[in-house]
Amino acid sequence: MTDDLLLKVTGLNVVFDGHKILEDISFDVKKDDTLAIIGPNGAGKTVLFKCILGLLPYKGKVIWASGATIGYVPQKLYVDKDVPLTVDEFLSFKEKDHLKVEEALIKVGFGSDNLHSIHRGSRLLGTKLGVLSGGELQRVLIAFAILGRPNVLLFDEPTSGVDISAEETVYSLISKLKEEEDLTIIFISHELEVVYKYAANVLCLNKEKVCFGPPRSAIDKTSLNRLYGDEVNFFKHHEHQHNG
């Protein structure tokens, strides 16, 4: 493993109940890279994430560079409104130092004023996790991930459960964090537009590796056909938007 590599995945295979979920996946992630993982529903994107996080059994090799610390933002969390867990209590699972918690919340876009006045006057820190909007919950989860100073962040569909107006905010936040915190970013997305805009490299996945490399060269008509079949028109629409 060379010095500039952060993650090396070789020959990754995952089988559940006799069904192949991932087949012979190999790719590298360099330090400071922004890698997008795209693919249709059921392509194994989340399974791949869970394997590189060590949450699922697999065959093959997943090697992280020594010193890699991972912050993970899971896909859509449903926290019931009546679960009396406050933002403060949730973040304290990871960091007890209040100053660091407030610093992380400010970094994810809650102004210091917001910490003290949000949701009809009640403080963000004292607000229950379950009553936050999708966008707010996502930013709290990102704050949770950056506590403990990780050098790589893994996002599983960062904008699922977030309304359209907040989507852009979440991605620009991710790219701002990348610059400020010197992070490597790996995210799962199904939005090609976002991949072109924010990712330096893309891994196209449909149970097997379909393409890998910088989005503009890796994503072509053949790879899109293997990913989405007839939905290839969708790609043309977006390509047109970006070229225009």
Add this chain to the structure above:
Amino acid sequence: MRLTFLNITNISTMANTIFLILVGSLVGASSGLLGSFMVLKRMSLVGDALSHVALPGMAIALTFSLNPIVGAIMALTFAVFGIWYLGEKTEVYSEALVGVFFTASLAMGILITPEPELLEALFGNIENINLFDGLVTICGSILIFFGAMKLSDRLLLGVVSEDLARSMGVKMHKVNLAYLLLVGLVVALGVKFVGTLLTGALVIVPAVAAKNMTKSVRSFQIMSSVIGVASAACGILVAQSLGVAPGPIVVLISISAFLLSLLFKN
């Protein structure tokens, strides 16, 4: 001479009442505290179901002239390991496994428990609690309190997202086993107090009532324990003055706390 005898009787009755209230309050506090996690983990009825597992343990203990509480703890520990092991190795939900263990134990328990003891096991009798039971309750409650506090962060993080917890290196299977063992222990303590049929109420009702009134986990845990203690202490006193069994009164008082809590629900 007569006066002295009455005084001694009064003093010993009073000491006995204080002892019962102490034991009852400890059971109330520890079941209230663990109940707060069970409600959040959506395992409300697991305590109720597990309480039936105690039955054959108590019967076997009685057969060998052992203290029933020892039998209850052993049967529950065995069942918790069984439920946990099968839950890890097969993909059957632990709720379903608890159901299997509980009905099997109930069937066995009814067959092998002698009838007079069966009534006591089903309905409990705090007045029969002896010094040994009291000591077991005190030690058990201390263990439950410290155990629950130590597991608290990891358990609650697991409630939010097991993946998130595991990605931070939390061994959720170990945390869940330790937690289930504490639930087994609290159920064993409660069975002697209110009986297998009502133990579930001790774990669940104070927690559900507290959840209606609180806005943070910390206050939820404290309130749940306080309602548990208050129900147990008031229940024992009310039952003594009415001359009825304390178990059902304790449960009914906690139910009234739940009804009151509905007024505070936001």
